[in-house]
Amino acid sequence: MIDPDPVLDPERQRLAKRYARQKRALALGSGFLLLAYLVAWQIALSAAHAHVLNALAIFGLFALMAVLFEVVELPNSWLGYQLSRGYGLSTQSPGSWFADQLKGLGLLLVLGGALVELTYLAARLQPQWWWLIMAGVILLFTVLLANLAPVLIAPLFFKFTPLDDEELSRRLLALVAKAGTRVRGVFTMHLSEKTTAANAALMGWGNTRRIVVGDTLTGSFTHDEAEAVLAHELGHHVHHDVWRAIALQSVITIAALGLAAACMAWIGAAGWVAPLPDAAGMPALGLLLVLWTAVFGPISNWASRVAERRADEYAIRTATRPRAFVGSMIRLANQNLAEVDPPRWVELLLYDHPAIQRRIRLFEQLQAESQGARRESQGASR
Numbered sequence: 001m002i003d004p005d006p007v008l009d010p011e012r013q014r015l016a017k018r019y020a021r022q023k024r025a026l027a028l029g030s031g032f033l034l035l036a037y038l039v040a041w042q043i044a045l046s047a048a049h050a051h052v053l054n055a056l057a058i059f060g061l062f063a064l065m066a067v068l069f070e071v072v073e074l075p076n077s078w079l080g081y082q083l084s085r086g087y088g089l090s091t092q093s094p095g096s097w098f099a100d101q102l103k104g105l106g107l108l109l110v111l112g113g114a115l116v117e118l119t120y121l122a123a124r125l126q127p128q129w130w131w132l133i134m135a136g137v138i139l140l141f142t143v144l145l146a147n148l149a150p151v152l153i154a155p156l157f158f159k160f161t162p163l164d165d166e167e168l169s170r171r172l173l174a175l176v177a178k179a180g181t182r183v184r185g186v187f188t189m190h191l192s193e194k195t196t197a198a199n200a201a202l203m204g205w206g207n208t209r210r211i212v213v214g215d216t217l218t219g220s221f222t223h224d225e226a227e228a229v230l231a232h233e234l235g236h237h238v239h240h241d242v243w244r245a246i247a248l249q250s251v252i253t254i255a256a257l258g259l260a261a262a263c264m265a266w267i268g269a270a271g272w273v274a275p276l277p278d279a280a281g282m283p284a285l286g287l288l289l290v291l292w293t294a295v296f297g298p299i300s301n302w303a304s305r306v307a308e309r310r311a312d313e314y315a316i317r318t319a320t321r322p323r324a325f326v327g328s329m330i331r332l333a334n335q336n337l338a339e340v341d342p343p344r345w346v347e348l349l350l351y352d353h354p355a356i357q358r359r360i361r362l363f364e365q366l367q368a369e370s371q372g373a374r375r376e377s378q379g380a381s382r
C-alpha cells in the first residue's frame, strides 16, 4: 500500500542540491568543450585553406566532426552516467549505456546529416535567404518528428507495453475525455530498466497521440497522484502548448539562423573562414548557431515555465483529489532527486519548469482562493 500523503525527505533534498551542482558543472564543462572543439576545427580548416564543396565531402566532414566529438566528450558523458549511478538514479548497465550513446550518435548522423546537406544546398541556391529556408525546413522536421517520435524514436531507447492497470487506465481515459480529446491508448514505458526516476507524458499528435506512464511512476504513485500528473499533461493539450512552443521555437530559430548567417557573411568577408556555400566554415557556423541559440535559451525557458504553471493550474482544478497534486510533486522531488528550491538565477536561466516549491505554493494559493470564494458565496446566501 502506498502512503497517500508523502513528506519531503530532507536527506534526499541535501543530496539533490549536491547532485544538481555537480550536474551543472558537468554541463558547463561539456559546453566549453564543444566551443573549444569547434574553434580548434575551424582554425585547422582555415589554416589549411580547405574547401569542402560537394555533398559527399560535406557529409564526410560533418560525420568526422560528430564522431570525434563523441570520443572527445566520452569521459564527460561517462562521468555523468557514473554520477547518476552513484546517486542511485541510473540503473542502466554499462553495455546498455554504450548502446544508447551509439544510437544517439546514429540519430545525429542521420537527422543532423540531412539538415547539414540541406543547409549547404540552400546556401548554394539562395545565398541571401538560405537561413530563412532552413528555418522553414527545421519547422517541418520538428512537426514531423513530434508525430513520429513515439513510434520511431522513443522505442529505440525504451520498451512500451499497454498499461495493465485497468482501474488506472480507466481513470486516465476519463480524464482525457474530460479534456475533450482522444488518444491512441495508454502505455507503460519501461523506464525502470534504466532509471529509478518517475515520469509520464502525452506523446505524439494526430494518429500517434498516446498517454505514456513510466513503470517507475505506476509502481510508487497512488492513482490519485498518477491522475494529477496526467491532468497536468492534459493541461498542455487544452492550452495547445505544443503548437505554441513550436511557434516560439520557430521565431527563435529564424533569429538564431539569421544572426548566424550575418556573422558568417561578416567573418567570411574578413577572410577568417571560407564563405558559404563552402562547408569548410562548418565549425564556425555550428559555433555561431550554438551561441545564438544559447542566448535565446532563457527566453524559451521563461515561456515554458509560464506554460507549465498554466498546466499545473489546470491539473489542480480538474483532478479528482487536488491535494494529490502536492503528493505527486513531493514524490517527484524525493524519487527523482529534484531540488525543490534551486537558486533563483538557476531557475531563471536554466529551468523549463517552475521550481517544485513554487508549484506547491501555487496549489496552496489556489486552495486559499477557492476557500475564500466558497466563504463569500456562503456569506451571500445567508
Ligand SMILES: [Zn+2]
Pocket: 232, 233, 236, 308, 311
Ligand atoms: Zn508540463
